Amino acid sequence: MKDGEEYAVMKTTMGDIKIRFFPEYAPKAVENFITHAKENYYDGLIFHRVMNDFMIQGGDPKGIGTGGESIWDEPFEDEFARELHNFRGALSMANAGPDTNGSQFFIVQAPIESEEIAAYIDKQVLLMEEQxxxxxxxxxxxxxxxxxxxxxxxxxxxxxxHIFEGMDVVDSIAAVETGKNDKPIEPIVIEDIVFETHKAQ
Structure with a gap:
C-alpha cells in the first residue's frame, strides 16, 4: 500500500476488517462504496448471506439479498480488469446479472485445500486468459x-x-451458524465504516 493511500476500516460486531481499494481499475464501484460508507448507508446493516469456504455478503438495507441501490439510484455497469481477480480477500460487487450493481458486496473467503480445487483453478484461469x-x-x-x-x-x-488486515474476522463470520438462505442465526452487524490514511513505517 502506498503512503497516503486511503483505506477503510469496516467495524463489525465480530471485529475490524481493513480494506484497500482499486479506483484505477474499478472507479465507479469504488466511488459507490466509499460514498455510501461516508454517508453511513452501511451502518447497522447485517451480513445477510454467509457461506463458509466461499464468501460473506452484505450491503442490503432489506437484509434479505433483494434490496439496495447505488449512489446514482440506478444499477451501474460492471468493471472487469485484467489485473484483478476474485482471490481470497477480494471485495467484489454482488449482482443479479450483468451490469446490475447496486449497494451489495461480498468478501471472498474461499481457501485452497485440495489438488482438485487447484486443478479447477488452473482450468478456469487458463480459460479466462483465452477469453x-x-x-x-x-x-x-x-x-x-x-x-x-x-x-x-x-x-x-x-x-x-481487497482485505489487507482482518481476514481472521472474515473467517470467523463465515463460520457462524446459519439458517434459511445461508443467513446467520445471530445477526452480524456492520457498525460503522471509517477511513484512515496509510503512513509508511
Missing amino acids: GEGQSPQIAIDKYKEIGGTPHLDGHHTVFG
Whole structure:
C-alpha cells in the first residue's frame, strides 16, 4: 500500500476488517462504496448471506439479498480488469446479472485445500486468459494456489478492493451458524465504516 493511500476500516460486531481499494481499475464501484460508507448507508446493516469456504455478503438495507441501490439510484455497469481477480480477500460487487450493481458486496473467503480445487483453478484461469480476461495465466494460477479464491466469479463480479488486515474476522463470520438462505442465526452487524490514511513505517 502506498503512503497516503486511503483505506477503510469496516467495524463489525465480530471485529475490524481493513480494506484497500482499486479506483484505477474499478472507479465507479469504488466511488459507490466509499460514498455510501461516508454517508453511513452501511451502518447497522447485517451480513445477510454467509457461506463458509466461499464468501460473506452484505450491503442490503432489506437484509434479505433483494434490496439496495447505488449512489446514482440506478444499477451501474460492471468493471472487469485484467489485473484483478476474485482471490481470497477480494471485495467484489454482488449482482443479479450483468451490469446490475447496486449497494451489495461480498468478501471472498474461499481457501485452497485440495489438488482438485487447484486443478479447477488452473482450468478456469487458463480459460479466462483465452477469453482475454485476466493477467498472465501463471501469475493468476500461482496466486490462487497460494491464497485461494473463487476463479469462477472472475468476469462476472467486479473486484474493487481487497482485505489487507482482518481476514481472521472474515473467517470467523463465515463460520457462524446459519439458517434459511445461508443467513446467520445471530445477526452480524456492520457498525460503522471509517477511513484512515496509510503512513509508511
